[in-house]
Each structure stands twice: as structure tokens, then as C-alpha cells.
Amino acid sequence: GAVVSQHPSWVICKSGTSVKIECRSLDFQATTMFWYRQFPKQSLMLMATSNEGSKATYEQGVEKDKFLINHASLTLSTLTVTSAHPEDSSFYICSARTAGNYEQYFGPGTRLTVT
Amino acid sequence: AQSVAQPEDQVNVAEGNPLTVKCTYSVSGNPYLFWYVQYPNRGLQFLLKYITGDNLVKGSYGFEAEFNKSQTSFHLKKPSALVSDSALYFCAVEWGNTDKLIFGTGTRLQVFP
Numbered sequence: 176g177a178v179v180s181q182h183p184s185w186v187i188c189k190s191g192t193s194v195k196i197e198c199r200s201l202d203f204q205a206t207t208m209f210w211y212r213q214f215p216k217q218s219l220m221l222m223a224t225s226n227e228g229s230k231a232t233y234e235q236g237v238e239k240d241k242f243l244i245n246h247a248s249l250t251l252s253t254l255t256v257t258s259a260h261p262e263d264s265s266f267y268i269c270s271a272r273t274a275g276n277y278e279q280y281f282g283p284g285t286r287l288t289v290t
Numbered sequence: 291a292q293s294v295a296q297p298e299d300q301v302n303v304a305e306g307n308p309l310t311v312k313c314t315y316s317v318s319g320n321p322y323l324f325w326y327v328q329y330p331n332r333g334l335q336f337l338l339k340y341i342t343g344d345n346l347v348k349g350s351y352g353f354e355a356e357f358n359k360s361q362t363s364f365h366l367k368k369p370s371a372l373v374s375d376s377a378l379y380f381c382a383v384e385w386g387n388t389d390k391l392i393f394g395t396g397t398r399l400q401v402f403p
Contacts, residue, residue, distance in 0.1 A: 179333070209390075217395070219393045277339060277384065278324070283333040
């Protein structure tokens, strides 16, 4: 149980284009979803927290107009990287949790490469 | 400021020997502590957590961790390491009701046959 999927697992896009990453909780309802960014050989940095039906809360330094997060249902959250630049290339990981549960369940990650 | 420290970038251990991966934290209030493991190009897998109660927590794959409030530590341990345990291990802390996890920088565990 508690499986989180991400799609796509990897994507290459050109500078200036937008790319959407999906995060789904497959066997539970996720009241809260989180988006992280991980640079090579570094830790995870929280980008934003989203609750179903509410606007996402972004961490300091994260551009909300560049990283659009939508949490439209209890099983799906999307991260759209708008007008992507090479410096946006990274490994993006989502996680999900249910109400009253302290554990976050992580997706397998999406590797974004912007050329 | 809240923080998590993993003082060792890498830990090397021979298969069959006990292993310890260290973690210390600095938070105000009562911490919720977690260990996750990450394999190459994969997301994180939950190993164990401490919320309250018994200071010794047992988790997946034979791992355990001990919460030590006086030393503000939450070291991960396993009595007998396996080559398949080789991976990147992250300690994380959540405090209060923030819902947010702060991760340590990770420790790469290498188990040699």
C-alpha cells in the first residue's frame, strides 16, 4: 500500500517551453502533497506544499509563477515548470500524506533536462 | 533555526558487520524523526519513524534507530549489514504541526562483500 507514482520519469525539453509533471497517489487519498527538488549528490529541498482544493504554499525563494502547482483531487497533483531554463534541470520528487499520518510517501522522481 | 545534520558523507562497512549512520537534529519543541533510503535515480523509501513512546524504533529491512533526547540524536543501526543495503540514507525531522520535513544532507552507505 501507499504507492505514489510520477509521470514522466524523465523528460527533455527545450529552453522556453513548459513541462508538466504528474504525481498520483495510487491506493490512498492524499490530503497533502509536497514537491521537492534534488540536485546531484545533494539533499532534497522542499519547494511547495499543496492541500487538495487549496492554493499551494511555496517555500522562500521558489517562484510560484514559474513552478505552478495544482492539487485538483485527492489523488493527483501537478507541477508545471513554465518557460524552462537549463538551470531548472533537476530531479523533482513528489510526496503525499494522508490526514493524521506523519509519514510522507515518495514518488520515484522525475528527471528534467532543459536544453 | 531547525536543522538536521548527518556528519558523515559516506560510511563503509563489511558485509555481516554492524552499521551505524549518524543523525543529529536541532529543533524547538518535540521532533518527529524519520529515516529514508534512496537508491540511484529513485525516490525515497520510508524506513522508520519516531513520533513518541519507546526510544528504540524498529523499521523495515532490519533497520532500527534510537531516539536520544539528551544528545538530540537519532542514529540508524543494523546488526548485520548486507551488500544490498548500499544506498543513500536521509535523516529527516518534522516539528510542531508544520507538515514539513527538513532533510539532512544524506549519507552514502557502502557495504563491501
